[in-house]
Amino acid sequence: MTAAETGTGPDGPPSEPGTRPAPRPPDTPTRRGPADPVKTLMHRHRTLCEHAVDPMEIAAGLEAHGVTDRTAARFRHRDVFSLAEELYARVPRAETPPPDTPGSEPVRRGRGVRAVLHLLPGALCAATVAAVAAAAHASTPVPTAWIDAPSTQVAQAVVGAAGACLVLLALRLCVRHGPLRARRPSARAAGLWTCWLAAYALCGDWLLRLLLAGGPELPHVRPQFATGTALALTCAVVPAAWCAHWFAARARRGLADSRCLTAFGSRVRPLLLVAVTMQLAALLALSAALGATVGDGGAGPVVAATALGLLLFLARLLARHGFPAAAAAGPAAAVALEVTALASVPAARLPGLAPLGEPVETAVTLLGPSAVPAVACALPAAGLLLHALRALTGASAHAPDPVAAPAAPPAEADRP
Numbered sequence: 001m002t003a004a005e006t007g008t009g010p011d012g013p014p015s016e017p018g019t020r021p022a023p024r025p026p027d028t029p030t031r032r033g034p035a036d037p038v039k040t041l042m043h044r045h046r047t048l049c050e051h052a053v054d055p056m057e058i059a060a061g062l063e064a065h066g067v068t069d070r071t072a073a074r075f076r077h078r079d080v081f082s083l084a085e086e087l088y089a090r091v092p093r094a095e096t097p098p099p100d101t102p103g104s105e106p107v108r109r110g111r112g113v114r115a116v117l118h119l120l121p122g123a124l125c126a127a128t129v130a131a132v133a134a135a136a137h138a139s140t141p142v143p144t145a146w147i148d149a150p151s152t153q154v155a156q157a158v159v160g161a162a163g164a165c166l167v168l169l170a171l172r173l174c175v176r177h178g179p180l181r182a183r184r185p186s187a188r189a190a191g192l193w194t195c196w197l198a199a200y201a202l203c204g205d206w207l208l209r210l211l212l213a214g215g216p217e218l219p220h221v222r223p224q225f226a227t228g229t230a231l232a233l234t235c236a237v238v239p240a241a242w243c244a245h246w247f248a249a250r251a252r253r254g255l256a257d258s259r260c261l262t263a264f265g266s267r268v269r270p271l272l273l274v275a276v277t278m279q280l281a282a283l284l285a286l287s288a289a290l291g292a293t294v295g296d297g298g299a300g301p302v303v304a305a306t307a308l309g310l311l312l313f314l315a316r317l318l319a320r321h322g323f324p325a326a327a328a329a330g331p332a333a334a335v336a337l338e339v340t341a342l343a344s345v346p347a348a349r350l351p352g353l354a355p356l357g358e359p360v361e362t363a364v365t366l367l368g369p370s371a372v373p374a375v376a377c378a379l380p381a382a383g384l385l386l387h388a389l390r391a392l393t394g395a396s397a398h399a400p401d402p403v404a405a406p407a408a409p410p411a412e413a414d415r416p
Helices: 037-044 046-051 055-064 069-074 080-090 104-135 151-176 188-212 227-235 237-257 261-294 299-320 324-347 354-367 371-391
Strands: none
Touching (some): 037 080, 055 080, 069 080, 104 237, 188 299, 188 354, 227 237, 227 261, 227 299, 261 299, 261 371, 324 354, 324 371
């Protein structure tokens, strides 16, 4: 006889006749989608997770690939940091060879070398200025009959060119090592924009005055260089490196203490403003002191040198934290404004184009020739500062080293 005929259930006590036994409840509830949504993220960012030294590094890498707190909620986590902690716990670390002999002496030696390296541009520039001044009063073995210009001018030109090459090499070493080193390679045009801005800072005011006076008469041109500006900008490498290191270290510490992107952004913004303010104060002090020392003082040159130094500092700070396009856009905009100002003066001499030169002539008459580079550098610097207040509040901008990870599909790109 069957269970229905006897009135008994399949596994239990007898049931009432004519009734169907109740089905057993399933062991696990039915789910839609993958049972472990984090596993897909683990495979996608396995290289990042294997080489990370702490969960904060994974959080920075995820944020760089567009993963935000809103995206983390789809993976059943409250924020990116909580998701990074699970990935760090679940993905095993990649095997790395143990260090040879860790010690503090190599670190101190490296920091000392970098400190001397950042002092080198200012020292070489000061030595070049002193050597050019000494060459003006020294006798040279070059016969005057061989050349058209006096031999002392030739000696000054040779000494100045050699010193300028040494200063450029020192600056190149400074931006390739230490706190000013760019995380990603920048475009070649960025170096050209920087060279133009430096050249205009040296002799742009002299050239603008020459153009407004109707010149230049090329066979008899003798450039006049703003040595005070050159000294101030090269000496400002030291506070720039210190401010960049100060900002990066404290932003990294804030990344370790924050629990969400919004809190981290609110911590980083004041740090950035403090770093920019410190560099601005250092530029003002150096420009005023060195300009008065060499005789190039005045409010105009000081403001122009400060604006240029601040523009270059913000551009380098963005390049240091992985934003090379924005770092190149600021100097490019300043170059465009300076070229436009210089070109408007000879263009105003053409028939019917006289109004083109009126803005520059008015600015030079009221404020002096230094007003042109001051405005041309201050406007892009303000734009870079606004961009940095948004770009440098992301966790990905403060990762210690760029980790090569497979590209992830773009998610919400909103930042705090």
